[in-house]
Amino acid sequence: MSAFSLRLATVLLLASTALTAMAETPTYQRVDFSTEVAREIANDQLNATLSIELSDKNPGRLAQQLTLAINDALKKSDAYPTVKASSGNQQSWPIYGSTITSSSKLESWRGRSEIRLESRDFKAAGELIGLLQEKLQLNGISFSVAPDTRQKLEDTLTTEAIDNFRTRADTIRKAWNAKNFKLVQMGIGTAGGNMPQPVMMRASKVMDAESAPSPTFAGGETRLTINVSGSIELQP
Numbered sequence: 001m002s003a004f005s006l007r008l009a010t011v012l013l014l015a016s017t018a019l020t021a022m023a024e025t026p027t028y029q030r031v032d033f034s035t036e037v038a039r040e041i042a043n044d045q046l047n048a049t050l051s052i053e054l055s056d057k058n059p060g061r062l063a064q065q066l067t068l069a070i071n072d073a074l075k076k077s078d079a080y081p082t083v084k085a086s087s088g089n090q091q092s093w094p095i096y097g098s099t100i101t102s103s104s105k106l107e108s109w110r111g112r113s114e115i116r117l118e119s120r121d122f123k124a125a126g127e128l129i130g131l132l133q134e135k136l137q138l139n140g141i142s143f144s145v146a147p148d149t150r151q152k153l154e155d156t157l158t159t160e161a162i163d164n165f166r167t168r169a170d171t172i173r174k175a176w177n178a179k180n181f182k183l184v185q186m187g188i189g190t191a192g193g194n195m196p197q198p199v200m201m202r203a204s205k206v207m208d209a210e211s212a213p214s215p216t217f218a219g220g221e222t223r224l225t226i227n228v229s230g231s232i233e234l235q236p
Contacts, residue, residue: 031172034229035164037157043143043219046125048117050136059109062092066113073115073132080128082121088114120146122217143219154190157226165228178234186230192223
């Protein structure tokens with residue numbers, strides 16, 4: 001027998017063996033389904049942005065004034081250890097005015113600088129925001145679920161969702177009078193809990209300290225959902 005014939009015979013033998021094994025392997029009815037669990041969770045993290053806008057003919061002096069204002073706000077924030085404060089965006093732009101010849105003339109510079117607050121202590125954050133509004137504008141506040149809180153709830157809901165999936169699989173098995181079932185594949189998805197919930201608060205001007213009492217905040221809730229989908233094979 002030639003080498004070619006030997007190789008051909010080997011290939012045919014392997015193919016025949018594979019087909020025989022496939023024929024002997026029982027096939028069962030496959031069922032695709034999903035289960036879902038959801039829970040409302042309190043938003044426990046506050047995020048706020050305050051800013052100041054100033055004008056000056058000297059851009060260097062303007063930058064210095066903005067820096068001093070933000071540094072002063074950060075210093076005041078040190079008295080509130082449960083509130084994380086950090087400097088945000090700072091920018092400046094030229095202000096042009098029209099002359100008799102309609103050509104633009106640089107008149108001054110205007111700049112804006114931000115401070116950002118993050119806290120799970122709403123009371124302290126409210127007091128600090130009220131204090132900073134003596135000189136700064138409140139641009140916006142949002143609430144969200146803190147990362148560690150979200151992770152703990154996700155772990156709990158994932159366990160519940162998988163238990164529900166297993167229970168549902170057994171219910172399907174009983175309905176089809178099958179003796180057992182085998183898990184083919186399973187996927188886990190998460191939805192909700194990651195989008196900040198904005199609070200419609202926006203200051204149009206710097207408020208006087210006496211007219212700006214410390215705000216009281218309610219963070220609201222977010223719905224977190226865990227979905228488990230997969231396939232099982234029923235075994236007679």
